[in-house]
Amino acid sequence: MLSRRRFVQGSAAAAALANMGGAWAASGPPGALPATVNPAAFTEAMGAMRAIVGKAYVFTSEPELVGYKDHFAMKPPEEHAASGAVAPRTVEEIRQLLKIARDFGIPLWTISTGRNLGYGGAAPRMPGTLVLDLKRMNRILEVNEKQAYAVVEPGVSYKDLYAHLKRIGSRLWIDCAAPGWGSVLGNLLDRGVGYTPMGEHFLQQQCGMQVVLSDGTVIDTGLGGQAGDLAKYAYRYGHGPWLDGLFTQSNFGVVTQIGVQLMPEPPGYRPYMVTFPDESAIEPLTDAIRPLKLAQIIPNAATSTELLWEAAVEVRRDQYYSGTGPVPPSARKRIMADLDIGEWNFYGALYGPKEVMDATWPVIEDALGSIKGAKFHFEGDRKGGAAFDYRAKLMRGEPNMTEFGTVAWIPNAGHVGFGPVVPVDGKLALDQYRHVRELTNKAGFDYFGEFVVGWRDMHHIFMPAFQLGNEEEGKRLLELIDRLIDDAARDRCGVYRTHLDFMDKVAGTYDWNDGALARFNGKLKAALDPAGILAPGKSGIWPEKRA
Amino acid sequence: MTARIVRNTAAALALLLALSACADADKGASQPREMSGQELYQHWCADCHDAGPGHPGTLRIAGRGGEEHAALLQKEINAEVVEYAVRSGFGMMPPFRLTEISDEELDRLTEYLVKKQ
Numbered sequence: 248m249l250s251r252r253r254f255v256q257g258s259a260a261a262a263a264l265a266n267m268g269g270a271w272a273a274s275g276p277p278g279a280l281p282a283t284v285n286p287a288a289f290t291e292a293m294g295a296m297r298a299i300v301g302k303a304y305v306f307t308s309e310p311e312l313v314g315y316k317d318h319f320a321m322k323p324p325e326e327h328a329a330s331g332a333v334a335p336r337t338v339e340e341i342r343q344l345l346k347i348a349r350d351f352g353i354p355l356w357t358i359s360t361g362r363n364l365g366y367g368g369a370a371p372r373m374p375g376t377l378v379l380d381l382k383r384m385n386r387i388l389e390v391n392e393k394q395a396y397a398v399v400e401p402g403v404s405y406k407d408l409y410a411h412l413k414r415i416g417s418r419l420w421i422d423c424a425a426p427g428w429g430s431v432l433g434n435l436l437d438r439g440v441g442y443t444p445m446g447e448h449f450l451q452q453q454c455g456m457q458v459v460l461s462d463g464t465v466i467d468t469g470l471g472g473q474a475g476d477l478a479k480y481a482y483r484y485g486h487g488p489w490l491d492g493l494f495t496q497s498n499f500g501v502v503t504q505i506g507v508q509l510m511p512e513p514p515g516y517r518p519y520m521v522t523f524p525d526e527s528a529i530e531p532l533t534d535a536i537r538p539l540k541l542a543q544i545i546p547n548a549a550t551s552t553e554l555l556w557e558a559a560v561e562v563r564r565d566q567y568y569s570g571t572g573p574v575p576p577s578a579r580k581r582i583m584a585d586l587d588i589g590e591w592n593f594y595g596a597l598y599g600p601k602e603v604m605d606a607t608w609p610v611i612e613d614a615l616g617s618i619k620g621a622k623f624h625f626e627g628d629r630k631g632g633a634a635f636d637y638r639a640k641l642m643r644g645e646p647n648m649t650e651f652g653t654v655a656w657i658p659n660a661g662h663v664g665f666g667p668v669v670p671v672d673g674k675l676a677l678d679q680y681r682h683v684r685e686l687t688n689k690a691g692f693d694y695f696g697e698f699v700v701g702w703r704d705m706h707h708i709f710m711p712a713f714q715l716g717n718e719e720e721g722k723r724l725l726e727l728i729d730r731l732i733d734d735a736a737r738d739r740c741g742v743y744r745t746h747l748d749f750m751d752k753v754a755g756t757y758d759w760n761d762g763a764l765a766r767f768n769g770k771l772k773a774a775l776d777p778a779g780i781l782a783p784g785k786s787g788i789w790p791e792k793r794a
Numbered sequence: 795m796t797a798r799i800v801r802n803t804a805a806a807l808a809l810l811l812a813l814s815a816c817a818d819a820d821k822g823a824s825q826p827r828e829m830s831g832q833e834l835y836q837h838w839c840a841d842c843h844d845a846g847p848g849h850p851g852t853l854r855i856a857g858r859g860g861e862e863h864a865a866l867l868q869k870e871i872n873a874e875v876v877e878y879a880v881r882s883g884f885g886m887m888p889p890f891r892l893t894e895i896s897d898e899e900l901d902r903l904t905e906y907l908v909k910k911q
Contacts, residue, residue: 314881314883314889364888380893386823386824387824388824390822406837407824560850561848562853563853563854563856565857636848647841651850652848654886658854658857660886
């Protein structure tokens with residue numbers, strides 16, 4: 248059994264895989280323990296943890312820890328190498344593990360499914376941190392068809408929940424992130440977005456959490472504070488301060504359950520796409536979207552995707568251009584013609600009874616059709632096209648992995664996310680797109696981006712692909728993202744989510760009033776986790792002794 | 795026209811309400827179940843490695859060896875390759891942890907991919 252866990256660079260299997268066009272993941276020893284942790288004490292603590300979860304679920308050897316590295320790392324793997332991992336199954340096991348962590352001063356990094364590739368995956372911010380892997384907590388605890396919600400544990404992926412709803416004959420829809428292997432709970436805690444009318448996940452779906460605090464206390468938030476409350480998963484606030492936001496993108500507790508409000512399957516569904524041949528179209532397009540979203544005439548998360556993102560789920564870069572640097576205009580024109588797509592490609596959908604969709608459509612058609620070069624596409628026109636097909640699935644909450652094609656663009660690739668948030672404003676969108684693309688192209692990378700309007704804001708999601716294991720390219724990409732964060736802060740655009748490598752940097756841009764927000768987060772950290780064991784460095788929040 | 799829209803919309807919503815009321819008693823908690831090799835393939839691999847457009851793993855492998863044998867179920871593949879790719883990852887494919895795919899599940903998945911049945 249152990250042989251399978253062995254990392255086998257140079258084996259026959261490695262050679263066979265290399266022939267399929269890949270390269271091995273970066274290997275390396277477990278992360279060096281923090282100076283505050285004595286190696287003998289760590290060994291003793293691992294023994295105590297094995298007694299709680301079973302010896303099969305404490306991992307400390309190099310082969311077992313390969314999956315806890317940042318597979319898309321830009322820096323050498325030791326920068327985020329875990330010292331080990333422990334995988335509990337129950338809340339009670341978590342409480343006991345936290346006691347050991349407190350007693351031995353061992354820092355823990357919590358993951359749900361660990362599939363947040365592009366932001367660090369399963370790897371911890373601080374090297375030597377022990378990963379608290381909650382993938383084994385994968386129960387769907389409840390589905391309430393009448394009130395349209397589910398209650399899930401951290402290890403439940405979108406795909407798991409979708410399959411379960413199908414299995415029990417539910418007529419509820421989920422809303423998923425683009426890669427379907429992500430955790431429902433994990434994405435909510437990271438404040439991710441989806442593509443149905445419930446696409447603003449934390450705002451529209453989250454209702455009630457169960458959280459284990461650093462001292463082992465278990466709390467239920469909102470109405471869950473009252474035992475057996477009937478509206479626990481219908482009304483999220485309860486009485487008094489609403490705490491749930493404190494446990495998103497933070498290190499103040501370990502969230503072990505979450506209520507997820509779902510969408511009843513509508514009587515009708517019509518996805519559509521509108522393409523625009525000019526790159527400047529993002530300006531009038533965004534201005535046309537704003538009133539339609541504010542009035543909820545476009546009910547779902549409205550997405551404007553740039554040419555190469557759209558193309559990369561169907562074709563590879565080498566089919567159009569084999570040179571270095573960004574894809575040139577001549578190749579971009581051929582891609583547009585071959586795939587019948589635009590420089591910008593807008594996706595939306597209608598939901599509801601036929602009469603409602605029929606009544607809404609002319610308003611959308613008039614608004615978007617007035618933009619130069621607009622061309623409308625529907626399901627019947629795009630049969631066999633991977634891009635339209637996966638967008639149509641996402642807008643009805645059907646998980647898939649097609650968008651991962653953006654890392655199939657070049658051989659042996661990873662990607663990293665950069666996500667500034669701006670108001671829904673055409674000039675802002677065009678200026679930001681042009682600026683990011685110019686810097687990206689200068690740095691030698693292709694621009695991969697989209698603008699997603701959940702309701703009143705616009706996420707600019709920029710996910711450039713780069714070659715894994717190419718130290719120089721990784722360094723160049725780090726410099727690019729570093730510059731983009733600086734420029735976004737200068738232009739008063741906050742980044743909503745970031746990779747491990749940039750958590751301190753982004754937190755530092757929220758510096759109004761001499762960093763009052765960071766100081767407040769520090770006070771919360773000291774109060775809620777005085778031992779400083781939970782996820783040191785998450786979102787730039789450090790325990791006092793490591794700050 | 796407006797009256798018809800309202801009438802039909804009300805009918806559609808009434809249908810939805812009726813369907814949801816029927817299912818109210820079903821609390822729908824999941825039960826652990828063992829998956830066969832084929833089910834494991836469908837759960838973990840098919841979205842990236844099936845044949846046809848929209849499968850990123852297939853798209854990438856086709857860049858090296860052509861479309862014909864790019865999908866996993868079209869390839870001759872040995873057990874060692876499957877096991878090491880799953881545990882160590884390669885290229886854009888990340889490794890899968892023991893908490894995601896157990897060794898026993900990997901045995902069943904590997905057997906399915908090697909024998910294609």
